[in-house]
Structures are given as C-alpha cells and as structure tokens.
Amino acid sequence: MNIEGKSPFQARVAKYAALADPARLRIVDLLTLGDFSPMELQAELGMPSNLLSHHLRTLATTGLTIRHRSEADRRRSYVRLAAGALEGLVPAAEHGARRVLFVCTRNSARSQLAAALWQQVSEVPSTSAGTHPAERIAEGAIDVARRHGMDLEDRTPRRLDLVAGEGDFIVTVCDNAHEELTGLRGVHWSVRDPLRLGTAEAFEDAFADIAHRVNDLAPRVRAA
Structure with a gap:
C-alpha cells in the first residue's frame, strides 16, 4: 500500500497495518536506535533474504523507512526510519x-x-x-x-x-x-x-x- 495521496488517517492506518506483523515491528524497534544494513538486519532477525526484502518493501511503501547507499562501500546500503515515522507511537527499547x-x-x-x-x-x-x-x-x-x-x-x-x-x-x-x-x-x-x-x-x-x-x-x- 502506497501512502501517497492518502489522508493522514489512512496513512496512519497503513502504518499500523505494516507494524501488525511481528517481524516488521521488530525491524522498526531496531531502527529506532540507529541504521542497519539489510545484511545486519538479516543477522539480527535470522530470516531469509527474500522474506526480509518483502518486509523492507512494505515498511518503505507505508512511509516508515528510507534507504540509501553507504558512503564507504557502494555495494552496501542502510535502512533508517523516515523523519516523523513513529509520531504517536512509543518505541519499546531503552x-x-x-x-x-x-x-x-x-x-x-x-x-x-x-x-x-x-x-x-x-x-x-x-x-x-x-x-x-x-x-x-x-x-x-x-x-x-x-x-x-x-x-x-x-x-x-x-x-x-x-x-x-x-x-x-x-x-x-x-x-x-x-x-x-x-x-x-x-x-x-x-x-x-x-x-x-x-x-x-x-x-x-x-x-x-x-x-x-x-x-x-x-x-x-x-x-x-
């Protein structure tokens, strides 16, 4: 679901729907602390790369995350939370x-x-x-x-x-x-x-x- 053109309420619903999946919620919990490469997320979650890619696409299309290339190794990328992604939601970790x-x-x-x-x-x-x-x-x-x-x-x-x-x-x-x-x-x-x-x-x-x-x-x- 792409949030472009949707009302703030509909965009919020899409985010909650994305976060209803335990794996995606775990990814977001990790990203509230800092940025992770897909390989690092895969190691943290212990899931196949194709399944991780599916979850990352869902988080990106709902406006929760963004991704960019590493300045050090251009073959590598990092995923981070989008600005304001969790407004109204409280991160779990301290x-x-x-x-x-x-x-x-x-x-x-x-x-x-x-x-x-x-x-x-x-x-x-x-x-x-x-x-x-x-x-x-x-x-x-x-x-x-x-x-x-x-x-x-x-x-x-x-x-x-x-x-x-x-x-x-x-x-x-x-x-x-x-x-x-x-x-x-x-x-x-x-x-x-x-x-x-x-x-x-x-x-x-x-x-x-x-x-x-x-x-x-x-x-x-x-x-x-």
Whole structure:
C-alpha cells in the first residue's frame, strides 16, 4: 500500500497495518536506535533474504523507512526510519549507559557535533572520538556549531582506543567507522559526511540530521 495521496488517517492506518506483523515491528524497534544494513538486519532477525526484502518493501511503501547507499562501500546500503515515522507511537527499547560515546573516522565534525548536541538535551554524559583522528576540528563544523550557539573551537580530535571505557554506549555517526568497528555495544547513524562537499549547506544538513537523531534517542537512554 502506497501512502501517497492518502489522508493522514489512512496513512496512519497503513502504518499500523505494516507494524501488525511481528517481524516488521521488530525491524522498526531496531531502527529506532540507529541504521542497519539489510545484511545486519538479516543477522539480527535470522530470516531469509527474500522474506526480509518483502518486509523492507512494505515498511518503505507505508512511509516508515528510507534507504540509501553507504558512503564507504557502494555495494552496501542502510535502512533508517523516515523523519516523523513513529509520531504517536512509543518505541519499546531503552538503554542504560554510563556515558554516550559518538564515533566517526576523524573526530573532526559529525561526532563532535553529536556530543555537543547531546550535552544540551541529556544528563547522561557524552564525549566523542575517532578511529583515525584528524589534527583539528573542521572549520565547517566550528562554523555550523557557532551558528547554532555552540562552541567547538577548544575541542581536540581524540583516538577511540584512548577514550572508550566500560559502560559506554557507542554511537557511530559515519559509515566508515561503523564498517571498520565490529562487536561494539551501541548503534549506528548513517550521517552523510559534510566534508565531502565542504559547503555550509552540507554542514547544516549534517547538523540537522544529527540534531533530529539526538532528540529522538536522548529520552531513551538513562544513566546506568
């Protein structure tokens, strides 16, 4: 069922119908935390790829999910919840954490912005790190933070293995970091790299994406 041209009530009915299936509800529960590739979803759910594809098509046509290609491996894609997909519905999962640790490759933009945004909305501490940290914060990240009332100038990129600690809830915010790291406790957000374009608009888009995700996740992470 395609929700285009349907009333808000009919679109809501279509979403409830899609979520009535236990497998699709489980997929959405997972996606409320972060983005998953179809292969990762298949491993989590233990179902055949053709059946998973059917469920993903149903979720997409009802406006619950969207899908895009990985920036790291173009053969790979990630599924995420569409903005506002669960308005009126309450996600089921909560997580306890000593600290939220945001990770990207260079720790120069996305992870720094995420940690700063998190500190504005949650009492759970946050920090950031990189798998291959840069020498300094990207100017575009400093500029977009300043436009939104935050200061990143005094922050320094740091290496993940020197920052990570027991009890951290890890959020990878770039595909390269997620695909490089395995077995870490946490979730993945497939946020586009603003440094690829280097424009103010690209940094604004990344900031908006991260802010939306932070506001969604923060109420569901409690201090451990």
